[in-house]
Amino acid sequence: MNKPNVGDKVYLVYRKFNVMRKQIHPEYWTVIKVGRKYFTIKNENNGHEKVFNINDWREKTKYTSNCELYASEKEYIEHVEAEKWAEKLHNLFCGYSKLNIELNKYREIGKILDISITE
DSSP, rough: OOOOOOTTTEEEEOHHHHHSSSSSOOOOEEEEEOOOOOOEEEEEEOEEEEEEEETTTOOOSSSOOOOOESHHHHHHHHHHHHHHHHHHHHHTTTTOOOOOOOHHHHHHHHHHHTTTTTT
């Protein structure tokens, strides 16, 4: 992940377990501060702020984070597609650990095996 700059828009997505309790939709937040180890984002609609680690873009919290941060909505959609491919291959081969490969590699495997994630 690249280091964000002040003024960049980032895409915040709440995890499933949090969405079940509250209907919170993904939305763009603005980077307002960038430090040596952390950066801060702010929701322009309600003024809430969250702090994230620069190295891995994980929320700085004492407990489990309830959200994930992406550079854009497109990056999030690609992440979701890669997760679907991983699940499909997991089920097809009766269980193996998830592969940590790029989305285009999943697509190539799908072409070779003549499968799609919409089946």
